[in-house]
Amino acid sequence: MKPLTRIRSRTASLPFENIDTDRIIPARFLTTTERAGLGRYAFNDWRYLEGGAENPEFPLNKAQAKDCRILVAGRNFGCGSSREHAPWALLDYGIEAVISSEIADIFRSNSLKNGLLTIVIDEAAHAELLASPGIELVIDIGEGSISKPDGSTIPFELDRFARHCLLNGVDQLGFLLDAEADISAWESRRAANPYSMESAA
């Protein structure tokens, strides 16, 4: 994973609530055994009309949304399935950050593990951003702030470990592999009392 410190981009808006992972990438594209190249399927059934032409009504097909790397989406973005193909597709499509007032748990977890920044902000700030597609934002991950063109900023919370991993491009599997001694010790204690619901730590 590449370190990610700052994102500067105009925004694109998808002002719809509960955009589920079937919308982000329909299930028929999940028979792949690769993680690369899924951007062409991002929002497939929304982005294209029957026959394959671009749907002019899809907000990300508008000229001003081209090359936007920050997506502002309605509440509860990424709900539904656990498919990691959703963040893979968004990243490959060119999205680096998703901002919403609520982001589904598994999607958020999957995104952060792949370097797709998920940001939850309060409803008022969210409503304003959602209604102003095309504005240029600067997201500072270390600071936990979004700067708007008028100089004002929106603060956001980010789990400290997720922030550390994004800023330094840390691979979380490496962190777990380093805990091998603790995992083995736990297994030994557990084996002595396999059904106990007391803490074995």
Place this chain on the structure above:
Amino acid sequence: MKPRTIIDKIWDAHQVRAESADTPGILYVDLHLIHEVTTPQAFTELHSRGLKVRCPERVLATLDHSTPTLPADAQGRRPYVTAEAERQVLQLETNCAEFGIELNGWNSEHRGIVHVMGPEIGATQPGMTIVCGDSHTATHGAFGALAFGIGTTEVGHVLATQCLLQRKPKSFAIHVDGKLRPGVSAKDLILHIIGRIGVGGGTGHVIEYRGPAIEALSMEERMTVCNMSIEAGARAGLIAPDQVTFDWLKGRPRTPRGADWERAVAAWRTLVSDPGANYDSEVRIDASAIGPTISYGTHPGMVTPIAAVIPSARNAQESKALAYMQFDGGQALTGQKVDVVFVGSCTNSRLSDLRDAAAVMRGHKVADGVRMLIVPGSVLIKREAEAEGLDEVFLTAGAEWREAGCSMCIGMNGDIAQPGQLVVSTSNRNFEGRQGPGVRTVLASPRVAAVAAIAGVITDPDAFQERAA
């Protein structure tokens, strides 16, 4: 000691390292279920790093999503939807062989939907931590296990270390008082609950379903309830294990035997939330007020009693959903023409679900112009249903009786409907395009689905059975 919820108890018992402000905790995983769709990239990662599977005996695989539900031909060739789908299945077979993982594959009677298989062989047990690269993993919470869906990167973490990096979720108690009315199912109950708390209502939480109406449910019904926890946004949903749980599990292939069984049950009996334990959220539901319930929109929170009229849109989102469904607010749901009926999925493909559907269909025919697919959850369930003659009931009625798998719930294997068609489905998601591009999905119980198949239109099952009687 501070009173603990069942969630606290399972969490504490599996914490290898506690979380801090700087780092998440390390949580040990007892059982890792895998299928063909969300694992290939994880095995590729292991290969590229030269890693082994740490505990192959804690991993259990099956084939369900990309698998055809029509039988193999005389030469043994299976009608996969694409060559890529077949390659995906082959890749799981190869990965399991290489890494020493038990696979309930094509020749196993336990092959089937991953969340049907785990309980069926007794691999799912109370007090366990269970994960799977699949959001409906909460199904296993019916046994008092902490079971949740993970992504493919995390599948790789568990394969390599048997652990996950996790922050502890919040707890949500859903108390269900009273008693479900006759003919009202667990599916009606969970659809009602999701409608009440909303599709994001459980985000960040693990739900504990509790109260007299929950205790009165069979294991199959408890699985239906826990299965759809994710549809309310929850990480997991669970129910304290009790005698119903122990009786259901006893003697299944992977359960402990003899003195070990007694020890296990004694420990499992402690898996209840202590009196006075604190929950982050709580809600109370009256079971007796719930009737047959179905969805009318494009997410599982848009539900209504079947006899009610379709609620009017309150905002642009709901207008868009109604437009997609070709419904108008104020219109009756009953009487809407049905094109396809699907009975199956990890929500409703167990033997009791098939019996519910068969009880309605016995002596009736599927209406002209309606296609009905019935897809059992596992090979064993298929055999059990056939031993009872349920297949005859379905086939005589004109329904299709298929091989086990996820089928039309997700449509990855090509079992889909046509654009614009209305599907009454016992599955869990009515998202736009879930059952094929442009397909309109109405979520319902097996009983409501079977009545719709016979009547050819959405029909209140209580009114239908009065007419039939």
